[in-house]
Amino acid sequence: MDNPQIAAVFEELAELLEFRGENPFRIRAYQNGARAIRDLDEPIREIAQDPERDLSKLSGIGKTLAEKIGVLLETGSLPQLVELRESVPEVVIAMSRIPGLGAKKAAKLHEELDLNSLDDLAAACREGKVAAIKGFGKKTESSILDGLAIAKAASERIYWANADVIVANLTEHMKNCETISQMQWAGSYRRCRETVGDLDLLAVASDRTKAMDFLESYPGRASTILRGDTKISIRVEKSFQVDMRLVEADQFGAALQYFTGSQAHNIHVRRIAKEHGLKVNEYGVFRIDDETRVAGTTEEEVYASIGLPVIAPELREDRHEFEWAANQTLPELIEPAHMRGDLHMHTSATDGHNTIREMADAAIDRGLTYIAITDHSKRVTVAGGLDEDRLLEQWKIIDEIRDEYSDRLTIYKGIECDILEAGGMDLPDEVLGQGDWVLASVHFGQKQPRDQITDRILGAIENPHVHCIAHPTGRLINRRDPYEVDMDAVMKAAKQHGKFLELNANPARLDLNDIHLAAAKRLEIPIVINTDAHRIEGLDVMRFGILQARRGGLTAADVANTLDVESFTKLRKNMGQI
DNA sequence: GCCGTTTTCGGCCCGACTGTTTTCAGTCG
Structure with a gap:
C-alpha cells in the first residue's frame, strides 16, 4: 500500500468511529494521522523499513498508528476496519453526506426508522x-x-479555474455595492487548491443588511441557504455555495487569516498563539489573561503577533510552513512572470487547432522565448497522430521557419510520443533521435496493474531519446483516477537518468499534484510546467500550473522552463540529455 | 489516539448558525 491508500484507511476509520459515538x-x-501520511513527500514504506527511523516519531503518528501502518504494509488490510464497516450500514454514511445531517443525526434516524436507502428517507420525510x-x-x-435533491451536485468540488470564473462574475457584481468598503476572497480558492468546494467572501460594510441584500440580488443566485447577522450563504448556478462574512475593518486581517484556512493550519496557529499566552479568533489576537487585543487589522499583524512572517496562502496546509517560517526559510514561490518557455503544445497537424506559426506568434505575445511543438504520435489515431514520415516532414518545416523567428523565439522540434501498451515507444529511436525534445506519455492501457504500467514508464525514462514524462499520472480531476503508477519509482528513475517530469497546467489534469511536486523538489528533479495547448488560447492555462507549483512549494529555481534558452540548454547538457 | 522547556496525565482551536430547546447539541468550516 502507498501513502494515499494508507491515509484513506485512517480517514475511513475516523469516519466510522464517529458513527459509533467515539x-x-x-x-x-x-x-490527523491520515493527513500526516497523505502529506508526506516520501514513501512511508521506506521509513518503516529503515532501521534507523521510527514511524512514531512522525508528527501525528504515535505508537498505535505506527503499529497499524505496519499491519497495513504487511497484509494490505486492517481487521479493525473490516469490523467497523460491518457495524455501520452504508445508508447511514450516505445520509450523513446530506447537508445539515452529520454522523449523530444520521445514526439516530437509522435507529428510529427502519431505513435501507435514501429513497426510504425521502418517503419518511414526506410522511412526517x-x-x-x-x-x-x-x-x-x-x-x-x-438536501436530498442537491446532495450529489452540492458535494462536487469544482476546478479552481471554474471557481475563478464565478469569483470574477461575483466580484464584478459586488463592486457596485456602495456600502462595501473592502472585500477579499478567502478559503480554498485563495489557497489555490486544485478544486474548490465553496467560496468565502469577506467584506467590510457600513450597512450589513444592504450588503447581504446586494449579494442576494446577484443574477446567478439560485437560493439562499441561511442568513444571519454576520454571515449569509447562497447557492449560485443551481448548487455551488457562496458564503459572505461581514466583519469590522479592524478585524479584517484576523478574519482573512481565519477564513483562508486551512483548518489544520489555523489549529496550528492557535496552538502557537497559546504558547505565547494569546488567543486567536476571527476577530483578532487577544491576550489570554486580560483579553487585551494585540492584532487583527492585517494578516501581517496576526502572524507577527506569534512571531512569524506572513505565509503564502498556497502553503497553508500545516505541512512544512511553520518550520520554514520559524527558520526564515519560506520559499520565494514561482510567479507567472518567471516563465520563459512552454514545452508541450499541439498543432493542426494532429488534434490542435492552430498552425506552428500561429502557436509561435501567440507564444511571443505571451512573453515566451522558446517553445516545443509536440504533436501526438501515430498510436493516437483519434487525434491523427504523426507517423515517422509526417513527423519528419513537420520537423523539416520547423527547420525552415526557425531563422525568421530566431531573434524572438526558439522553436524546438518535439513530439509527444506514446508509450505503447506492451511497453516501448510508438516511434523508432532513429527518428526520435533527430528531434530536440521528446515527451513520453501514456494514453492507452491506463488501467493496467501497477507493476505493468510502472514498468512501461520506467522503460520510457531509460530510453536515451526521451527527455521528459508528460502528465505522469494521467488523472482527470473528478473524472478519471490516476494510473496505478508507482510514482516513487518513477521519480527515482527520472533522477537517475536525468529526465524532466512535467507539471501539466491544464486545470483538469494538474499532474503532478502538490505532494508529488514537493517530493520532486526534495529529490532535486527539475520540473517543467507545460500548457499542453491545443489552440492559441490553451497557452493561457499556464497560470493554473504555476498555482499548483506554488502549492508544492516550488521556486523559479525548481522549474526548468523559467530559465532562458542558454541556461536551459546548459542544464540539459549537465543532465546528459544533449 | 497524540503529545509534553510548566505536563507521562489531562488537555486537545474556536465561533456562527440552526433547530428544537428552556440552556444546548449538532453541524459546519
Missing part, C-alpha cells in the same frame, strides 16, 4: 415520520428533502 479526540487523532422523532422537527424534515 471520543472526538480519538477520531481527530485518526484524521422524521419530524416526530425527538430532536428533529418540521424544518429539519424539509431541509433533508431539499
